[in-house]
Ligand SMILES: O=C(O)Cc1cc(O)ccc1O
């Protein structure tokens with residue numbers, strides 16, 4: 001079954017599954033149609049300025065407060081939250097991991113969440129965590145919401161179905177989804193197993209970056225963001241709701257499905273985006289621009305130009321720059337860079353950085369192309385070249401990223417990663433020509 005979506009970023013959407021189920025001209029009628037309960041879901045303080053004020057009105061079979069059980073503690077020990085004191089190793093070093101193995105035991109999207117880094121402080125509502133999820137089971141009667149932040153999901157293996165209280169998002173590798181803080185959902189697998197990356201953003205919501213002199217088009221275009229139309233189920237059997245709250249997990253029981261929103265309107269909603277619709281803009285004569293030109297979404301920190309976290313992609317594109325070292329330059333960055341590869345090869349590291357893998361170049365730690373990449377780029381015939389069949393991405397945050405003990409001790413950690421720079425030769429020989437042999 002195909003699900004429907006509404007185009008646009010941050011629009012004031014409205015959607016109903018039954019004719020007349022969405023009140024018109026008011027939010028809270030005395031007796032909503034179909035005997036529904038009206039409920040507001042606030043994503044910003046009531047008084048936030050108009051540009052960042054986000055809320056939706058949900059018309060549902062039962063209000064969310066009706067759960068039969070009290071909250072009890074639940075345990076998801078692999079999902080960590082910043083500041084992850086006492087668990088992390090010093091995150092000093094350039095790190096790279098091979099793909100996280102698929103689990104053999106039954107694992108759903110929530111129990112399959114493995115935290116690699118945390119940055120900042122969830123309670124202070126700044127910073128982020130970077131996770132890998134691995135899963136081989138759909139959630140059926142379990143549902144989840146995260147009070148600690150929104151979740152940006154980047155599938156790498158396997159299609160997923162996010163059945164949320166505001167509608168259904170089908171997601172495959174090459175697309176991303178954003179699930180707002182507090183949204184109730186469950187995840188079904190469309191394939192046997194699934195793996196991907198998650199950025200848990202503790203701070204202000206992701207938004208589209210300003211384009212500045214680029215103008216009104218290109219990069220991500222608002223119409224390519226898709227928000228699901230309302231969808232509900234009337235399931236009167238026991239269900240559970242799992243909650244992540246200040247880094248702790250809780251569970252309560254319900255006698256019915258919480259996915260019972262018959263109609264909704266508002267601008268606080270989940271969405272998906274197909275990375276293939278990103279129109280890259282780059283250097284068309286010389287030099288390698290900063291990767292900020294490939295920002296799909298940015299979560300501001302309150303300090304202008306300094307993101308809590310940027311979501312940046314490295315999509316297929318033409319390289320045309322003349323007399324230019326075309327791959328990324330060597331650099332040291334105040335922001336910290338968590339990178340993943342969805343498919344293909346990344347031009348700065350053709351070997352070793354594999355789909356499903358991770359690299360971590362933390363605040364101020366030097367990195368750049370490996371020795372073979374440097375040699376290839378310095379000797380290349382600089383005709384126009386299409387970088388094709390590739391999709392890497394970066395979660396780039398203003399905060400240092402602390403490794404979890406899990407990530408530090410994982411067997412997939414490449415012990416020899418820094419050796420990829422060992423063969424960078426001294427080219428300086430006192431002559432203006434240098435030694436490029
Ligand atoms: O380190 C990386 O590979 C990511 C990156 C890419 C780029 O083109 C410029 C800077 C940068 O950090």
Ligand SMILES: [Fe+2]
Pocket residue numbers: 331333337361367
């Ligand atoms: Fe970098």
